[in-house]
Amino acid sequence: MIDPRGNQYAHHPPPQGPYGPYVPYRPYVPGRAGEARRYAAVFVDLVLAVTLGLLVANALGKDAGPDGTPMGGRATGAAVGTLIGFSFINQTLLTWACGASLGKLLARIRVVRATDGTRPGPFRLAWRWLAGLCWLPLQPYYWLRSWILLFTGGSAKGTVGDNEDGELYEDICGVRQVRRKDLRPYGEHGGHGGHGGYAPSR
Structure with missing residues (x-):
């Protein structure tokens, strides 16, 4: 027996529902977005993360440590930590809430x-x-x-x-x-x- 979607039932007919034969549920999954669109989103996310990290490094690098030396090591660590932290928030928390990171939102x-x-x-x-x-x-x-x-x-x-x-x-x-x-x-x-x-x- 064949159901309305063309599926072949080998042994038994499909169960009947109130509006006719029951049709098994098939989830709808769209195809992938194009490469140009995906790479554009990655580029935007990367630029945002790097820019924020550089701003933090620049802000800390202008100050001097207790001994009067520039805080280069601390600035570098803060910049890397900021980059990783922003990346996590953007790619995980924001994506969980909105379905996409900032770059992906801009790239639709x-x-x-x-x-x-x-x-x-x-x-x-x-x-x-x-x-x-x-x-x-x-x-x-x-x-x-x-x-x-x-x-x-x-x-x-x-x-x-x-x-x-x-x-x-x-x-x-x-x-x-x-x-x-x-x-x-x-x-x-x-x-x-x-x-x-x-x-x-x-």
Whole structure:
């Protein structure tokens, strides 16, 4: 038997609902935003973080320490700490609250879970931020895992540990960057509490 969407049922007909055959829920997940748009968002976020760090370093560098020497070491440490702190707030907390970092908001990008198109939760976003921060040192791990998946026939499933080859903007940690206009409104197409669109993460 074939359902209204063309699915073949091998043994039993689909269960009947009040409006006809029950159609299994399929989450809507938009395709990735274009590379130019994604890199523009990264550039804006990087410029903001570096600028804020330099401003902090410049402010501290003008003062002198107790012995009269410039506070160069403290200024450098404060600049690095400011850069990392701003990056975490921007990429994790702001993205959790608004669905995107400052750069992504300007580029009209939103982040969604690659499995169901819902908004990622704070744990996934924090993991994604750490993966980006440690992306270069983790390359040997990504290389090894890609070969293991190749020989075992495994594939990415949108989990936190996903991303076969470690490409930074290819759904790493199961988080996908999509165009804002490709998102469906929350609750559109109904099923399962309205998770067909850009619903909050469960």
